[in-house]
Amino acid sequence: MCKSSASVDRRIKRSKKALKEALIQLMKEKDFKEISITEIVREAEVNRGTFYKHYQYKEDLLEEIIDEVITDLIASYREPYKDWKILEIKNLTSSAVKVFDHVEKYANFYSLIFHANVLVGFQNRIGKILRDLALREFNEYVSNPKIDRELHASYRSYAILGMITEWVNSGFHYSSAYMAEQLVEIIKYSERDSVIKPNIKTN
Numbered sequence: 001m002c003k004s005s006a007s008v009d010r011r012i013k014r015s016k017k018a019l020k021e022a023l024i025q026l027m028k029e030k031d032f033k034e035i036s037i038t039e040i041v042r043e044a045e046v047n048r049g050t051f052y053k054h055y056q057y058k059e060d061l062l063e064e065i066i067d068e069v070i071t072d073l074i075a076s077y078r079e080p081y082k083d084w085k086i087l088e089i090k091n092l093t094s095s096a097v098k099v100f101d102h103v104e105k106y107a108n109f110y111s112l113i114f115h116a117n118v119l120v121g122f123q124n125r126i127g128k129i130l131r132d133l134a135l136r137e138f139n140e141y142v143s144n145p146k147i148d149r150e151l152h153a154s155y156r157s158y159a160i161l162g163m164i165t166e167w168v169n170s171g172f173h174y175s176s177a178y179m180a181e182q183l184v185e186i187i188k189y190s191e192r193d194s195v196i197k198p199n200i201k202t203n
Helices: 003-029 037-044 048-054 058-078 099-105 107-115 122-137 149-169 176-191
Strands: 138-141 195-198
Touching: 003 037, 003 048, 003 058, 003 107, 037 048, 037 058, 058 099, 058 122, 099 107, 099 149, 099 176, 107 122, 107 149, 122 138, 122 149, 149 176
Parallel strands: none
Antiparallel strands: 138 195
C-alpha cells in the first residue's frame, strides 16, 4: 500500500471513529429518533459531506457500530480456543480470556446499553450470541451425562453476561485482567473436569 492510500485509510478510520463516538455520546443524552445528522457531525467535528461519504442514514451508522461490536465480541470469545483442537478447562489461563478486554475496548457502548433505555433487548442478544457460539462450536464432554447440553450452554453464557453486567454497572471498578482471572477461577471450580473440542467453522 502506498503512503497516500495509507493516509486516506487513516483519515477514513478517524472520521468514522469520531462519528461513532459522537452518536454514542448523543444517545446518552436523548432518544436515537430525536438525534439529527447535523447534531452528529457537530459533535464529531466533521462536515456533513464526510458523513454522507460513508453513510446514507444515521441508522446505517448505528448498525455499523453494532456490527463492529458483535464481530469483536465473537472474536474475543473465541480467543481461548481458536488455535486448539482440544481444550482442557483445567489448563485454561486468564491471559487467554479476552472478552473483558473487548468490553473495556467498547466501554462507552456497553455503558450506554446497560445504563440508558436504548437498544432494548441488546443484552439478551449478547447472551444469545454467546450461547449459540457454545452450542455450535463446542463438542464437549461433560463428566456428568445428566447435564443437558443446551441448558449448560445457556447457564455458562448468561453467567458471563451477568459478570459483564455487574462490571459495567460498577463503573468498571475492577481491571479487565481481574475479571478474566475471576471468570477462569469460577469456571475451573465448577467445570474442572470438562474437556472441549472446538469446532469453529468459518463462512
